[in-house]
Amino acid sequence: MFIKHKNAITSFTHLSNFLLKSDSGTQKQTMISKLKKCSELKDLETVYATMIKNNADQDCFLMNQFVSACSNFSRMDYAILAFTQMEDSNVFVFNAMIKGFVRCCYPIKALEFYLNMLKARVSPTSFTFSSLIKACRLVTAVAFGEAVHGQIWKNGFESHVFVQTAMIDFYSNLSRIVESRRVFDEMPERDVFAWTTMISGHTRVRDLSSARRLFEEMPERNIVSWNTMIDGYARMGNVESAEFLFNMMPTKDLITWTTMINCYSQSKQFREAVAVFDEMKIAGVSPDEVTMATVISACAHLGALDLGKDIHLYVMQNGFNLDVYIGSALIDMYAKCGSLDRSLVIFFKLQEKNLFCWNSVIDGLAVHGYAEEALTVFSRMEREKITPNRVTFISVLSACTHAGLVEEGRKRFLSMTIDYSIPPEIEHYGCMVDLLGRAGLLEDALELIRSMRIEPNSIIWGAMLCGCKLHRNLEIAQVAVDKLMVLEPDNSGYYILLVNMYAEANQWGEVSKVRATMKERGVQKKSPGSSWIEMEGMIHEFVASDKSHPISGEIYTLLAELAGQLKLAGYVPEFGSIS
Template sequence: MSCFSSLCALRRQLKTSNPIKIITLLQPWTSMEDFKQIHAHFLRSNRIMDSFIAAKMLEFCAVSAQNIDYALRMFNNTDQRDAYLWTAMIRGFVKVRMPEKAIEFYCLMRSEGVQPNKFTFLFALKAYSSIYNYQEGMVLHGKLLKNGLHFDEFLRNALIHMYSKCRDIMAARRLFYEIPTDNAVNWNTIICACFVCGDIESAQKLFDEMPNKNVESWNAVISGYSKCGLVDVARSLFDIMPEKDLVSWSVMISSYVRSRRAAEALNVFKDMQLSGIQPDSVTMASVLSACAQVGALDMGRWIHAYVSKNKLRHDVFLGTSLVDMYAKCGCIDTALQVFNSMPKRNVSSWNALLCGLAMHGQGDEALVLFKQMESFGVVPNDVTFVAVLSACSHIGSVDEGWKQFDRMDKEFSIIPKIEHYGCMVDILGRAGLIDEAKNLIKSMPMEPNVIVWGALLTACKIHGDTDVGEDVVRGLEKMVPADGWCYVLLSNIYAARNQWGSVEKMRKTMRNIGIKEKVPGCSSVEVDGVVHELFVNDKSHPDWRDIYEVTNRINNHLEVEGYVSNPSWVLYNIDE
């Protein structure tokens, strides 16, 4: 329905005296502007006092429109609050991911003597599941037993979900087996619970025993395997599914994206288009993340145009994905345009643009944007400060870096993580403050990782300090033995110091513990919407001869122009 026709329908219905007909206007596509007109009509006619009308209005505002602030004002101005009104608010808080407020309202409801119904308990359980509050969840379970609601299938499903989220798989399984059922929802929930708790064997066994598998069951298993890191197993199940829906395709795409296998994610998306399934905004957000990983700008632009042409819901998540994609594909100006056009933004939206500006070396612009973010009242998180500290590193501002690092805990109660310490080491190292960077590493509350030591080593090379110190050597030796990068980096430290005996010792150690000596470099390029991945010395690509011929011509041209490579930054190969 067009905006004009819906407005005309609204005006015609408001002239009627039948409140039921007016309430029918509250459809999912109803805008808040239309809703406010309906609300004003009921206020003027005093019909808002009717409990049915008040409940329906509040439910639409809190749940469908997700305008929780407006719903809260309506709730506070309502004198007679029954269980339906309280439940609508609790459900609304769960919907907008404010479980603490949902629990607060549930407790207020009980303190005012209003008896909850089964839907109240249902959404209260969802709230407890979101914050993993095991003890309070058990108390609520006891209330269900006391009220005779323990055997309700919807509430039983919510209890299974709550116990699985709190990692009590035994309690979840007891509930499932207590009353045998063919309800596919309960089966799907317990299968997901097993995956959440890492019991993959039981999840597969339950799936095999399930009497009536539906597409949601297949989706649950595929999602479970992918979240456990077994993406290839998920793909094998995906390929044999008897029926695939939008969720099936979206789960498989997001699985590849999470595993940093963007090219395969894009191939699945193309197969999805050929199957005739129309993507939604959630699917497009995942595909945009894949485009960002491999720099598939043409595909990203096509998706942007598709979203606009097909009028997909342009929510904050899709908008943020567009900002992130354009920024990572080198189009920071376009990312800024998309960001400025977003009707709603959350902290992730600001973070995407902040990271993009920092990545492009626009540190000053990133710091200006950060101040603007604070002025809008958006509370930064740990990701925000990684971007801000990266910006400080790019502009070489040690003072600003220390200032923002100190603000994390003092002003925002954000405990610095190893990524933030790594940024500070990089800031200090780039400024030539090697000793200060070493002292910061020693003061860290956690063990430094390869990234932190690598930042210090890079700083030493930048400033010509090849004597990186025994603390770096000892630090790298403490790294996980199976981490080949640690040994390669340590071998290069010894080589840079001409300690060839130590280099040979490191080679022998790597061979003895079975670490691969060669990890080929990989790059990707998008041509006509197809992403090609290329490895060093790789001859698997069908056009590899033409590719090597072009690269050889480029190398010859560089030599003719007088280019001389600097091998000091090249890591020594273990076989050299």
């Protein structure tokens, strides 16, 4: 009887413990669920209060979850406070703290916590080091990284693929490609991610030959490997190699197509960029906002208004949000294609406008000769507390140049440096020299050039020469040409401009001298530039004196008729140019 009674007590005790554990487990799951659902800081505070009330603030697993939630709100001060209340923290809590500091961009704090972890005699895991390496990358100090690398070896993670791959990435991000390659070569085992990270490291320092060798040696490749190589060639401007790999790829994803489109665009092969976009649609790959912005930009450079309209329609039909990226690209495209009204409509319809949108509309107005309106938009941008950048001021100064607003240009140039601490670059100086030169203030322009904090290049002296041509100032023109002959000795355009100026002044002896200099230096006439026009969805390219177009005969006949009508209207051509 006693034995039966004893067994009953034992069973009841086991049942009670089970129910208590079950209740505790349910409570823990409830708190974890609440932590994951926290949408506001006060929610987090409420859950932590519950944890304290139930003595759950000592539960390492729950604290791990709480610290992660704190990092979501960038409130690691809450995490530190909770951590200090714990009597015994395990490696998972330390890892959560270190990861949280890295995520909230407190890399030094993450490294300090690792030292605290070692003092507490808590052994690190691979996850500890993956976060520490990221912390070192944020600090961008090799010494920290090398110290962590030493800890990796000390704790026996030298053969851990994920940790070693993180070290490869760390060193290559700091352009320490020798150390990065040493880690890679010493790895006993490598997965496709390790290979790809090393290839990316070589492309980052523009060592495409080493990257290509590794790529060829890879036991297996994935789409990321192919994309890394294509992107490397694209950034180097090696379109042919990028194109070869692109065509060789067994399967392509969105990044592949977008990278190739961007590759063509960066190399000014805009028609090819649009053609790849068409292939992408045929292949059934849906573009994203980055793809669309790149293609729209290609249309802008082509001046292909009808094509740009079609792509705008595609954007609307396929549910793309008119965000700042697509919005700024459309503003720029319509402005460059001559449809300023549409450009302005897009700008004013945008709910959110970033700096690129403002820059695009200011530049569009400036290019179309609406200088006052461009300056008005700039003033509105300032009122809305949008901080301009160097590109903004290029457009503003360009607007002043086109309208001949000398004093306004000077005012904006000073404002750029004094009010916004933007140091003038070549483009800004070029705009100012052009502005002063067009206004006939050639001495002022020359004084500005001589006061420049950077070495004036051919853009500056070219603008100076154009001003001299406009106002027939041979003395300063000769100064500009002397500089240009050193900077661009093979550019015939500057010589010919000077020849024409001497011819207009009937200084034929000087004309002969310049021509003799050109002959002596072997300067050839530049290849003529080309222009594009879009008609019925087709892009036509034209070059001066070119007769390769299928209907060139009709074109020249029409030009002759127009020339005749101009003469009847009283136009007299200028024959000063003898180039």
